[in-house]
Amino acid sequence: MFFLKRNYTLLICFVFALSAFAQERDKAIPLKTILQTIEKEHHVIFNYIDTEIVSYIIPPPKSTLTLNEKINYLQNKTNLSFENINNQFITVFNKSESDSTLICGHIFSRIDNSPLENANIQIGRGNTTVSDKKGYFELKNENSNEIVVSFIGFTTIKITIPNLQNQDCITIYLEQEISELDDITTNHFLTSGISKTLNGTYEIKPKKLGLLPGLIESDVLQTLQQIPGINSADESVANINVRGGTHDQNLFLWNGIKMYQTGHFFGLISAFNPNLAHTVSIYKNGTSAFYGESVSSVVDISSDTRDFEKNSFGAGINLINADVYSKFYSSKKGFFEISARRSITDLVETPTYKQYFDKAFQNTTISNFSNQQNVNYTNDEKFYFSDVTVKYSQKIGLKNHFTVDFISINDRLNVYQTNTINSNYQSENNTLYQKNYGGNLSWERNWNTQNTSKINTYSSSYELDAKKNKIQDNQIVKQENKILDNGIKLENHHVISSKFTFNNGYQFSEIGASNLDEVNSPSFYRRNKSVLRIHALVLEGKYNDTISKVSLNAGIRINYIEQFNRYLFEPRLQFNYGIFEYLNLEILGEFKSQNCFQIIDLQKDYFGIEKRRWILANNTTIPIQRSKQASISLTFAKNNWLITLENYYKKVSGINSSGQGFQNQLEFEKINGDYEVFGTEILLQKKIDHFISWISYTYNDNNYYFPNFIHPSFSNNFKMDHVITWAGIYEKDNLKIALGSKWYSGRPETTPVNDKINNSNPSNPTIEYNSPNNKHLEPFFQINFSTTYKWKNQNGIQYKLGFSILNVLNKQNEISEYYRINTASNSIEDVKTLALLRTPNLSFRVNF
Incomplete structure (x- = not known):
């Protein structure tokens, strides 16, 4: 009986123990769930690796405990360590992992203290990893105390910490990269x-x-x-x-x-x-997909929108123009930047102006007027130019930035001439205005460290007006060329990881062009106007791995032209690979198109000075210009040596002969074709202390192809087979001296078959020419010199004095040659255009 009671008691105790143990197991939950609960209760973030905590199932701490008490409880219940950073981020790591082999840390943005996901971390030259969405990272040490941290849009930093392996998790803040330029x-x-x-x-x-x-x-x-x-x-x-x-x-x-x-x-x-x-x-090639309307290069000029230390003002003058410049804060986060420049040529005639005037107006109707066999010649000319720019920049908070830009460019020429030839009085009053106005409103929004958007609305207006009044004949000739270009651009930039970004955007532009020709006697009036509306979708991906030294930008631009109901696909490519630390391989390629370009109706348009008119493609007689280009280059940079070698191929189709400046049998033709270029560019440069010298060589084989012309293939008008430039520059302290030269083989020209005029059509005598561009001019050679010196006074005002000479040797370089009929002598004239002769210039500038 006692035995039965004892066994019964043991059975009850055993059941009770099982029940108690089962109840204890029921209260135990996964550690990850506990951490998520604590995050909500105390508004903190835990950083951990799932595989290190998945095996822990423990009872949760009491909700009444403080944050530190809960952390202590978890440390006692597990084999884990908890590192509290500013009561905001708590790192969880395994104690069993040897401190000598593990490094951990957090990466934050200095701008808003937000964690940076996918930042790239490398220790020494070995292990690499990326940060998680909480900015946390871990990697094994390899006996190094140096780590490199990089993230797109932020400055790459290198951290050296003695005995790094014995440290707790480190906290790293990255500064936003001031420059938006690529490496x-x-x-x-x-x-x-x-x-x-x-x-x-x-x-x-x-x-x-x-x-x-x-x-x-x-x-x-x-x-x-x-x-x-x-x-x-x-x-x-x-x-x-x-x-x-x-x-x-x-x-x-x-x-x-x-x-x-x-x-x-x-x-x-x-x-x-x-x-x-x-x-x-x-x-020159490999253009970003965000650029359109160009089959050759892109020159993008952007004013500085960054903060600056103090307000500044500057003014200067040279032998052509005077200018002022100022940049000043209007508020703590807003500033104005203003510049203005005006020529002094209508006030004083300097030696520089005289050389410029002779160069600009040689072989024009203005100079021809004075070159006649005159008895009594008078000339009254007034020429001036000006430009004004205004920028207003305003930051709103940490994420918004507004800018407003305005630019105005003006040129004006008035020439009144009289002449008496054999008692016959002649007079002309010529006026020419050229102006370009533009405005831009931009808003940029940084949504977070990974996403940025930008919107631009712009307008550009160009106008060229010419008026020629032959007073004695009561004849007025008027010509106009106008362009109005309005558009909007949307850009979005997304940081996918430390190595990859994705950009996309949309662009719309409406371009209107008009041309006017009007004569009062005999009466003639012609006015042409056309409008194109162009939509563009832009997609672009950028991969940049600073460790493997690979950079790849690939994009596509999809254009849609409303009036033609036509789509154009334009892929772009930029690839750069660091073969060695001092040797880079670069491959570039692009397809591009252009709908607005210039033509020349007659070489004497606008008095022979400014002959080009802007027009729009019509997709028939005036096709869209399209280009494709590819290049491969090597760059060597070591020990202050720089050597570059680049080979390229370029083809542009849809060009019109009237836009190429022909002054031979093709001057009055309007045929379409293309040109093709194979070229090589080499640069050799060396820097020694304060002295730098370089020499470059360019070779290009540039030829036209006009299938409907009797001579379909011949040299391009702008072909320069060989170009060699050299410069030696000395810069020390406040003194700079530069001496250089340029040599290139002569441009092509077309010569007459003989010196006889073809009078088969008496009302329209002509010149019989050889095949186009059958001969080359003599080579061009010029030596140039310049020097500047600057100094400051006790008040911090800076002064700068400069002096230069173009064409030191005063060499007569011929830059073009063509032939025309002289009706007075009934003969063929050989007309040569010369480059600038020796032209000095002097400047003085003050900044404070």
């Missing part, structure tokens, strides 16, 4: 202030630009002609030829506004004030 592959390209980026873009910062031969100011369009592959066949910034293309095939943007006028004084001076704090991006 630099080559700095100090040609001179200080010019660099080349991973996507093949050349960046010019005029405020930091060093000295270049013949320049005493940071003239944007003169500077970019120093880059291999970019030349001007006639020394004009209004006729820049990039890899054999015409000037109008280049896209010029100023703060998102397309500029249809780029030069003052008919192309001898850049229309963009060199004293603005801006960045100039130049794309």
Whole structure:
């Protein structure tokens, strides 16, 4: 009986124990669930690796405990460590993992203290990892105390901590990258202030630009002609030829506004004030898909929107123009930037102005008027130009940024001439106005560290008016060319990971062009007007791995032209690979199109000075211009040596002969064709202390193909078989000296078969020509010099004095040659156009 009672008691105790143990097991829950509950109760974030906590199932701590008490409880119940960072982020890691082999940390944005997901972390030259959505990372140490952290849009940092392996989890804050430019592959390209980026873009910062031969100011369009592959066949910034293309095939943007006028004084001076704090991006190939309306290069000029230390003011004068510049805060987060420039040519005639005038007006109707066998000749000329820019920038909070930009460019020429020949009185009153106005409103929104949006609305208006009044004949000839370009651009930038970003956008533009010709006697009136509306969808992906040194940008632009109901697909590619630390391989490619370009009706239009008119494609007689280009290059940069070698292929189709500047049998033809270029560009540069010297060589084989012409294939008008430039630049302290030269083989010309005029049609005598561009001019050679010196007074005011000489040797370089009929002598005239002769310039500037 006792035995039965004892067994019964043991059975009851055993059942009770099982019940108690089962109840205890029922209260135990997964650790991950406990952590999620604590996150909600105390508004904290736990960082952990799932595989390290999945095996823990424990009773939860009492809800009445404090945060620290709950953490202590969890540490006692598990084999885990909990690190509390600012009572906001708590890192959970396994104690059993050797402290000497594990490094952990958190990565945050300095802007808003938000965690950065997918930041790239590397220790020494070994293990790599990325941060999770909470900014947390772990990696095994490899006997190194140095880690590198990178994230797109933020400055890459290198952290060195003694005995890193014995530290707790570290906290890292990344600063937002001030510059929006891509990583630099080559700095100090040609001179200080010019660099080349991973996507093949050349960046010019005029405020930091060093000295270049013949320049005493940071003239944007003169500077970019120093880059291999970019030349001007006639020394004009209004006729820049990039890899054999015409000037109008280049896209010029100023703060998102397309500029249809780029030069003052008919192309001898850049229309963009060199004293603005801006960045100039130049794309010869591999253009981003966000750029359209160009079959050649892109020149994107953008003013600086960053904060600055103090208000500034500057003023300067040279032998052509005077200017003022100011940048000042209007509030804590807003500022104005204003610049204005005006020529002094209508007030004083300097030696520089005299050389510019002779160069601009040679072989025009204005100079021809004075070259007649005159007895009594008088000339009254007034010429001036001006430009004004205004920027207003305003930040609203940490995420919004508004900017407003305005630009005005004006040129005006008035020439009144009288002449008496054999008692016959002749007089003309010529006027020519050229102006380009533009405005842009931009809003940028940083939604978070991974997403940014930008919207731009812009307008650009261009007008060219010419009026020629032959007073004695009571004849008035009037011509006009107008362009109105309005549009909107939407851009979205998404950071997918530390290595990959995705960009997309939409663009719409409406371009209207009109041309007017009017004569009162005999009566003649012609006016043409056309409008195109173009939609574009942009998709672009960028991959940039700083560790493997691979950069890839690939995109596509899809254009839809309403009037033609036509789609155009334009892929773009930029690839860069660091073969070694000092050797880079670059591959670029693009397809592009253009609907607005220039033609020349007659070489004597606008008095023979400004002959080009902007027109729009009609998809029939005037086709859309389309281009394709590919290039491959190597860049070697080591021990202050820089060597670049680039080979390229370029083809542009849909060109019209009237836009190529023919002055031979093709002058009055209007036929369509294409041109094709194979080229090589080489640069060799060395920097030694304060001295830098470089030499570049460019070769291009550039030929037209007009299938409907009797001679379908021949040399391009802008072909320069060989171009060699050299410069030596010395910069120390406040003194800069530059000496350089340029040599290139002569441009093609077309010669007459003989010196006889063809009078088979007496009402229209003609010249019999050989095949087009059958001969070349003599080579061009020029030596240029410039120097500047700056100093400060005790009040911090900076002064700068500059002096330059173009064509030091005063060499007569022929830049074009054509033939025309002289009706007075009934003979053929050989007309030669010369480059600038020796042209000095002097400048003085003050900044404070």
